[in-house]
Amino acid sequence: MVYPALLPLLNKPVAQVDADLLAACIRVGPVLVLAEHSDVIADLAPTAEYYIDVGHDASQAAQYIAQGASKVVVDSDTHLPEGVSRQSVILRTTVDQAQGRPTHHKFGGLILTGSDNIDAATIEHLRDNLLESPGLIFSESGASTSPEMPKVVALSKLSKESLAFAFTSTLTSDRPDKLFATVVCAANGTSALPLGLVYSSVESVTESIITGRGVYQSRKHGLWRKGETSGSTQKVVRIRKDCDNDAVLFEVEQSGTGFCHLETEGCFSDVTSTAEKKGVAALEETLKSRLASAPEGSYTARLFNDGKLLQQKIMEEAEELVEAKDDDARHVAFEAADLLYFTMVRCIKAGVSWADVERSLDEKAAKGKKGERRQGDAKQKWVEKLADKQNGTSEEKLPGQAKESTTDAPVPKTFPTEPTAEEADAPIRMRTSSLDSCTADEKAALLKRPVMDSSAMIERVKPIVNKVRDEGDAAVRSFTQQFDRLQVQLESNIMRAPFYTPESVPEDVLPKKVRDAIDSAYANLKAFHVGQAETKPLVVETMPGVVCTRFARPIDRVGIYVPGGTAILPSTALHLGVPAQVAGCTTIVLATPPRQDGSISPEVLYVAQLVGVSCILKAGGAQAVAAMAYGTEECPKVDKIFGPGNQWVTAAKMLVQNDTHALVGIDMPAGPSEVMVIADKTANAIFVASDLLSQAEHGIDSQVVLVAIDLDDSLLEEIEVEVDRQARALPRVDIIKQAIKKSLIVKTKTLDEAMVFSNEYAPEHLILHLEDAPGAVKFVNNAGSVFVGAFSPESCGDYASGTNHTLPTYGYARQFSGVNTLSFQKHITSQELTQDGLRVLGPIVVTLAEREGLEAHANAVRVRLAELKQ
Numbered sequence: 095m096v097y098p099a100l101l102p103l104l105n106k107p108v109a110q111v112d113a114d115l116l117a118a119c120i121r122v123g124p125v126l127v128l129a130e131h132s133d134v135i136a137d138l139a140p141t142a143e144y145y146i147d148v149g150h151d152a153s154q155a156a157q158y159i160a161q162g163a164s165k166v167v168v169d170s171d172t173h174l175p176e177g178v179s180r181q182s183v184i185l186r187t188t189v190d191q192a193q194g195r196p197t198h199h200k201f202g203g204l205i206l207t208g209s210d211n212i213d214a215a216t217i218e219h220l221r222d223n224l225l226e227s228p229g230l231i232f233s234e235s236g237a238s239t240s241p242e243m244p245k246v247v248a249l250s251k252l253s254k255e256s257l258a259f260a261f262t263s264t265l266t267s268d269r270p271d272k273l274f275a276t277v278v279c280a281a282n283g284t285s286a287l288p289l290g291l292v293y294s295s296v297e298s299v300t301e302s303i304i305t306g307r308g309v310y311q312s313r314k315h316g317l318w319r320k321g322e323t324s325g326s327t328q329k330v331v332r333i334r335k336d337c338d339n340d341a342v343l344f345e346v347e348q349s350g351t352g353f354c355h356l357e358t359e360g361c362f363s364d365v366t367s368t369a370e371k372k373g374v375a376a377l378e379e380t381l382k383s384r385l386a387s388a389p390e391g392s393y394t395a396r397l398f399n400d401g402k403l404l405q406q407k408i409m410e411e412a413e414e415l416v417e418a419k420d421d422d423a424r425h426v427a428f429e430a431a432d433l434l435y436f437t438m439v440r441c442i443k444a445g446v447s448w449a450d451v452e453r454s455l456d457e458k459a460a461k462g463k464k465g466e467r468r469q470g471d472a473k474q475k476w477v478e479k480l481a482d483k484q485n486g487t488s489e490e491k492l493p494g495q496a497k498e499s500t501t502d503a504p505v506p507k508t509f510p511t512e513p514t515a516e517e518a519d520a521p522i523r524m525r526t527s528s529l530d531s532c533t534a535d536e537k538a539a540l541l542k543r544p545v546m547d548s549s550a551m552i553e554r555v556k557p558i559v560n561k562v563r564d565e566g567d568a569a570v571r572s573f574t575q576q577f578d579r580l581q582v583q584l585e586s587n588i589m590r591a592p593f594y595t596p597e598s599v600p601e602d603v604l605p606k607k608v609r610d611a612i613d614s615a616y617a618n619l620k621a622f623h624v625g626q627a628e629t630k631p632l633v634v635e636t637m638p639g640v641v642c643t644r645f646a647r648p649i650d651r652v653g654i655y656v657p658g659g660t661a662i663l664p665s666t667a668l669h670l671g672v673p674a675q676v677a678g679c680t681t682i683v684l685a686t687p688p689r690q691d692g693s694i695s696p697e698v699l700y701v702a703q704l705v706g707v708s709c710i711l712k713a714g715g716a717q718a719v720a721a722m723a724y725g726t727e728e729c730p731k732v733d734k735i736f737g738p739g740n741q742w743v744t745a746a747k748m749l750v751q752n753d754t755h756a757l758v759g760i761d762m763p764a765g766p767s768e769v770m771v772i773a774d775k776t777a778n779a780i781f782v783a784s785d786l787l788s789q790a791e792h793g794i795d796s797q798v799v800l801v802a803i804d805l806d807d808s809l810l811e812e813i814e815v816e817v818d819r820q821a822r823a824l825p826r827v828d829i830i831k832q833a834i835k836k837s838l839i840v841k842t843k844t845l846d847e848a849m850v851f852s853n854e855y856a857p858e859h860l861i862l863h864l865e866d867a868p869g870a871v872k873f874v875n876n877a878g879s880v881f882v883g884a885f886s887p888e889s890c891g892d893y894a895s896g897t898n899h900t901l902p903t904y905g906y907a908r909q910f911s912g913v914n915t916l917s918f919q920k921h922i923t924s925q926e927l928t929q930d931g932l933r934v935l936g937p938i939v940v941t942l943a944e945r946e947g948l949e950a951h952a953n954a955v956r957v958r959l960a961e962l963k964q
């Protein structure tokens with residue numbers, strides 16, 4: 095075992111301490127600080143190792159350990175400190191007392207007092223029986239003459255020279271030149287590798303201890319004071335001996351061009367050059383150079399300059415790491431890397447190196463080993479925050495809630511940055527998985543959507559819905575004010591037709607080109623939805639004289655929700671308004687969040703006019719859904735609510751649907767947009783990428799999936815490069831980055847496999863980029879809408895081809911259809927029996943009613959049959 099040669103004792107008030115001497119002591123090992131002078135601790139370097147001598151009063155011991163003392167010295171007649179492990183206690187005792195102690199209580203060290211002359215066998219005995227390993231036995235001055243035992247020596251009795259002598263006198267060398275191999279490491283460096291290997295002599299080590307500067311022994315040129323000629327000096331943080339005292343380790347803070355004579359950081363720089371560095375070391379190097387001088391447009395530079403953005407990103411990434419699912423290891427790594435990047439930026443900005451972070455980690459680990467770390471429970475604030483989040487009661491605003499008063503879809507300002515690692519130009523990439531190497535659990539994870547727990551969301555919207563139900567228009571108005579950040583007071587929540595006249599909406603606000611496009615889309619949608627309408631009743635004579643009929647009737651009053659949070663979607667007004675109009679609904683309420691000036695976009699007004707909307711409810715979110723479900727003084731109650739929306743809208747629809755007082759139906763729980771593209775090797779990479787991005791731009795919760803059938807690496811790479819290239823050119827790139835982060839590439843071997851996966855996923859939109867796309871349609875069982883072949887982009891369906899774009903998401907395409915004309919109607923059946931019909935069917939009904947014990951049912955037939963017999 096290697097002992098420090100002595101343990102310097104700081105037993106003087108700080109003012110009387112020779113600061114240089116104390117620094118030298120700390121360079122070579124721990125110092126012992128009397129508790130009454132513990133104020134010195136605050137001035138010690140963070141790297142300093144020290145013990146605190148608490149003597150008879152162990153009450154503060156745990157606190158000293160928590161503050162960073164590595165051990166406490168306690169007198170043997172004192173109660174052992176609570177909350178401190180034995181490993182961290184050094185017992186001050188006489189040899190006799192020590193020998194009388196129970197041997198199952200071991201300590202981290204002993205200080206033997208008294209004047210006993212202690213022999214080697216006694217030391218061995220005490221070490222075996224009373225010390226944890228590794229544990230030290232010190233002698234208080236005079237207690238031992240054993241050269242092996244380090245002595246406690248008052249600092250006032252020490253000089254730097256005597257300290258250096260104590261340290262070097264135990265060094266040995268079996269080399270003819272009596273030098274010691276010396277490993278030099280950077281205390282603040284970027285590489286885990288040493289800076290170099292050199293030699294030391296007793297003289298050079300002595301000088302280093304005394305001066306605190308790196309001094310070594312050159313085998314050719316004698317004493318080598320590092321930096322004397324080059325200027326690249328070293329500050330020595332720590333000097334230690336190896337396990338058998340014949341080699342030395344220097345931890346230094348290197349200045350200037352580096353340690354190596356070739357002016358590189360270290361002598362192993364070929365292996366540690368930035369180009370070769372990976373992971374944290376490479377990141378630290380890059381960030382340091384960005385701090386020094388960043389290229390134009392550097393995202394890191396933006397972070398250095400915008401403290402708020404950096405704070406937001408750290409919190410955002412921490413949350414995303416928390417939310418990453420345990421069963422998705424790659425996602426966890428992905429989020430951890432993001433958090434690490436922003437953490438590093440935070441450190442470098444504050445002048446903290448990764449080595450400082452590691453040092454702090456080590457200190458914590460040392461405490462952890464000794465059982466002195468805090469319990470680790472989270473602060474109450476975070477306990478509550480997480481509980482709120484899980485219960486869905488947090489007050490957080492959803493991203494992108496703010497909306498400008500403009501017809502251009504505004505890019506939300508609340509999630510302005512890139513998804514992944516270090517720079518804004520980090521590739522915008524989806525995660526890739528191979529279906530044939532996936533476990534069942536991994537495959538199940540691929541099928542999941544990045545969505546929030548709906549029951550939590552329902553709890554969250556309840557207070558909004560209930561307030562609107564109870565307080566009506568006033569509540570609607572105040573929620574609109576709050577959530578849509580209106581800059582004006584709304585006089586009324588409702589607008590009535592006419593919504594559009596050439597006078598009310600001038601040409602420069604809604605150009606003819608846009609109106610013509612809306613007109614064309616309207617015509618196509620109308621044609622397709624008229625085609626779906628049932629014009630004739632269904633009539634079937636099931637038995638002679640028994641005629642059954644089914645006929646459709648419009649749902650009288652309908653509400654159509656047109657989202658308006660991150661983008662204003664007049665197309666949705668069209669896609670919901672047309673079938674409502676074709677179905678013949680008499681009251682159509684269109685709800686949409688107003689712009690900040692309280693107005694409704696001219697495109698939506700134009701569509702509302704075209705499809706015959708009765709009134710526009712200027713409200714969005716849960717409050718709009720509640721107003722339509724229950725009705726308010728201004729807003730008519732409706733019988734069914736249609737339309738997509740964010741999680742607030744979807745949850746509110748689910749809630750009101752289950753309230754029998756509302757007596758309202760909903761179309762489906764339509765949520766964040768999604769698309770699956772199935773591509774084979776005939777696919778055009780540019781087309782595929784553009785289709786994926788067209789849905790990724792909808793919202794940060796959107797998910798896009800590419801199923802790649804046996805694509806060679808080069809085509810797959812081409813698609814990925816295209817996604818990245820095209821995304822960067824798009825105005826909503828920040829949203830896309832978030833969505834792409836949650837998106838997937840799934841590799842399959844065959845079309846069969848791809849179709850099975852697609853049917854299990856049940857995408858809202860399915861685009862087939864296949865050699866025989868029409869031939870694959872017969873394999874589609876679950877999907878909202880299918881886009882067949884390279885020239886059928888989903889955008890056509892989203893806007894103007896004629897099919898409806900309000901489609902089931904989340905996998906609900908397994909059981910729901912997209913919105914269609916029949917969604918706005920209900921079916922009524924009827925039957926008409928002739929006398930002959932009843933003669934045949936009547937006895938059958940009587941028999942079945944009797945079997946069910948429902949005599950009144952049987953009677954209703956019997957009385958008629960009796961009449962017919964007369």
Ligand SMILES: NC(=O)c1ccc[n+]([C@@H]2O[C@H](COP(=O)([O-])OP(=O)(O)OC[C@H]3O[C@@H](n4cnc5c(N)ncnc54)[C@H](O)[C@@H]3O)[C@@H](O)[C@H]2O)c1
Pocket residue numbers: 489490491492495577578656657658659660661663666687713714715716717738739740741742743764765766767792793795796858899900901902903
């Ligand atoms: N499946 C489809 O057919 C389809 C079609 C178009 C759009 N979409 C989806 O619809 C969604 C539209 O979402 P959006 O946000 O842009 O518009 P939105 O109109 O659905 O939601 C905006 C409203 O949400 C409410 N809200 C927002 N934050 C809130 C908070 N913190 N507390 C209470 N209420 C809050 C506000 O009332 C606001 O008016 C997107 O996810 C998009 O992908 C789906």
Ligand SMILES: N[C@H](CO)Cc1c[nH]c[nH+]1
Pocket residue numbers: 663665666766767768789858892893899900901
């Ligand atoms: N793709 C959306 C449905 O998921 C609809 C839409 C509206 N505007 C553009 N796209």
Ligand SMILES: [Zn+2]
Pocket residue numbers: 767788789792892
């Ligand atoms: Zn779309």
